[in-house]
Amino acid sequence: MTSETVKCKKCGGEMDAEMVAKHRKICPRCGNYFRMTARERIDLVTDGKTFRELDGTLVSRDVLRFPDYEKKLEIARLETGENEAVITGTAAIGGHPCALFVMDSVFMMGSMGTVVGEKITRLFEYATEKRLPVIGFTCSGGARMQEGVLSLMQMAKISGAIRWHSSAGLLYIAVLTDPTTGGVTASFAMEGDIIAAEPGALIGFAGQRVIEQTIGQKLPEGFQKSEFQLEHGFCDLLIGRVNMAQTLADLLMLHKEQPKERRNA
Amino acid sequence: MSAYDKVTLARASDRAMGSFYMEQILDHFVELHGDRRFGDDGAICGGVGILNGEPVTCITMKRGDSLEERMKRNFGCPSPEGYRKALRLMKQAEKFHRPVICFIGSPGAYCGIGAEERGQGQAIAENLLEMFGIRVPIITVVIGEGGSGGALALSVCDSMIMFDNAVYSVISPEGCASILWKDSSRAPEAAEVLRLTAGDLYSMGIADVILQEGYRTNEELAAELKALLIRELERLKKVSAPRLLASRYEKFRKIGG
Ligand SMILES: [Zn+2]
Numbered sequence: 467m468t469s470e471t472v473k474c475k476k477c478g479g480e481m482d483a484e485m486v487a488k489h490r491k492i493c494p495r496c497g498n499y500f501r502m503t504a505r506e507r508i509d510l511v512t513d514g515k516t517f518r519e520l521d522g523t524l525v526s527r528d529v530l531r532f533p534d535y536e537k538k539l540e541i542a543r544l545e546t547g548e549n550e551a552v553i554t555g556t557a558a559i560g561g562h563p564c565a566l567f568v569m570d571s572v573f574m575m576g577s578m579g580t581v582v583g584e585k586i587t588r589l590f591e592y593a594t595e596k597r598l599p600v601i602g603f604t605c606s607g608g609a610r611m612q613e614g615v616l617s618l619m620q621m622a623k624i625s626g627a628i629r630w631h632s633s634a635g636l637l638y639i640a641v642l643t644d645p646t647t648g649g650v651t652a653s654f655a656m657e658g659d660i661i662a663a664e665p666g667a668l669i670g671f672a673g674q675r676v677i678e679q680t681i682g683q684k685l686p687e688g689f690q691k692s693e694f695q696l697e698h699g700f701c702d703l704l705i706g707r708v709n710m711a712q713t714l715a716d717l718l719m720l721h722k723e724q725p726k727e728r729r730n731a
Numbered sequence: 732m733s734a735y736d737k738v739t740l741a742r743a744s745d746r747a748m749g750s751f752y753m754e755q756i757l758d759h760f761v762e763l764h765g766d767r768r769f770g771d772d773g774a775i776c777g778g779v780g781i782l783n784g785e786p787v788t789c790i791t792m793k794r795g796d797s798l799e800e801r802m803k804r805n806f807g808c809p810s811p812e813g814y815r816k817a818l819r820l821m822k823q824a825e826k827f828h829r830p831v832i833c834f835i836g837s838p839g840a841y842c843g844i845g846a847e848e849r850g851q852g853q854a855i856a857e858n859l860l861e862m863f864g865i866r867v868p869i870i871t872v873v874i875g876e877g878g879s880g881g882a883l884a885l886s887v888c889d890s891m892i893m894f895d896n897a898v899y900s901v902i903s904p905e906g907c908a909s910i911l912w913k914d915s916s917r918a919p920e921a922a923e924v925l926r927l928t929a930g931d932l933y934s935m936g937i938a939d940v941i942l943q944e945g946y947r948t949n950e951e952l953a954a955e956l957k958a959l960l961i962r963e964l965e966r967l968k969k970v971s972a973p974r975l976l977a978s979r980y981e982k983f984r985k986i987g988g
Pocket of ligand 1: 474475476477478479493494495496497498
């Protein structure tokens with residue numbers, strides 16, 4: 467029996483897929499990060515068996531009768547075993563309860579349609595009601611073309627839900643992973659109280675090819691990477707996979723709700 | 732008229748845009764410049780004027796007339812400092828208890844190295860977040876092309892008025908056609924499937940009022956727009972700030988729910 471292998475995009479090394487998965491999907495040769503599925507991400511950061519999924523049965527419908535959308539959704543569901551490009555729920559991280567959303571870049575490139583918008587909105591509403599902090603892992607090509615302007619409006623809808631959560635004095639940590647672009651960058655990815663990023667991730671608004679075509683020149687090395695965003699002041703910190711769970715636990719601990727008397731003092 | 736006919740009309744270089752309507756409906760308009768952080772974006776123009784006897788803040792995307800002016804204004808594609816200027820003016824409006832009117836007509840947010848370095852995504856995101864908290868009425872008027880996140884950054888509102896030949900889309904029909912069929916010349920087909928006309932947005936509950944253009948002159952349209960804005964502002968003025976913010980959220984909350 468031959469085991470499945472994966473190839474590292476950075477160093478070209480081929481390795482056993484199962485072993486890579488067991489080691490946080492970090493290349494043992496060069497330290498490069500392989501993309502993680504949403505479930506792998508949840509396993510990486512949450513305390514064992516604490517994750518409880520919400521709204522997992524919501525599925526997208528082809529409301530605009532867009533060419534090939536049904537087929538693309540079907541393929542994405544088969545490929546990922548998920549119903550949509552985001553998974554939401556509650557969990558504990560280092561013993562601290564939180565609400566969690568994790569996007570999956572494999573599901574139609576993590577694109578945001580109405581169901582992705584609805585699930586994240588509901589999660590923020592739930593977290594506001596239960597007074598929970600929210601941790602969100604983004605990876606997305608942006609708004610989902612196949613649902614037209616309805617997808618675009620999800621950027622506003624989610625932002626509205628985040629604002630209510632924020633006005634209630636609650637914490638939202640966005641963790642940007644590879645790739646986070648387009649409408650997701652221009653909305654909830656950049657609306658965290660704390661914005662963290664995985665090292666080496668592509669993070670930006672406009673696509674690199676579009677920029678190159680517009681300005682007629684090649685983009686500099688490292689353009690729109692996490693390190694670039696940190697340097698330009700658009701994220702608070704970079705968190706590597708090895709420290710991810712611990713750093714998130716620390717941040718949750720540092721923002722634990724104070725007893726009422728102290729909050730008002 | 733096909734969807735792409737409307738796209739063509741919305742983009743037409745001689746189409747009267749936000750600045751024309753601001754001139755027509757406002758008295759004593761004073762333009763206010765700059766984002767107080769980096770610069771002054773020519774693709775966004777804003778200021779204060781009198782509408783029906785009361786001060787209002789108006790903000791418009793602006794592409795300019797001559798080629799020279801268009802280049803200066805990046806053909807109406809706003810940079811981060813444009814969105815930040817818009818937000819600054821909205822917060823100023825909130826402080827002085829006057830409503831905000833935003834005019835949309837732009838191919839989209841500017842694509843370039845500088846725009847990314849200065850956080851184009853963050854600037855749009857901040858507007859979306861903050862506009863849900865602005866405690867005065869916001870009305871958005873879509874006159875030309877409403878292109879993607881770059882248009883959305885001025886579209887969080889209590890009432891959206893849309894000209895019937897304006898369009899609003901997640902992606903340009905050309906961009907959509909090249910992704911779908913690797914052929915941007917099939918943009919007219921893409922325009923059809925994207926459902927980007929005023930009628931489409933009205934049926935999806937995004938646009939609240941459609942302004943029929945018919946054969947009317949720009950001056951006649953301006954007069955009707957003025958009457959519409961006065962009517963909408965009268966209605967919104969009566970709503971308390973907490974109620975206004977709750978229903979603003981509700982308006983967007985319903986979309987695709
Ligand atoms: Zn490697």
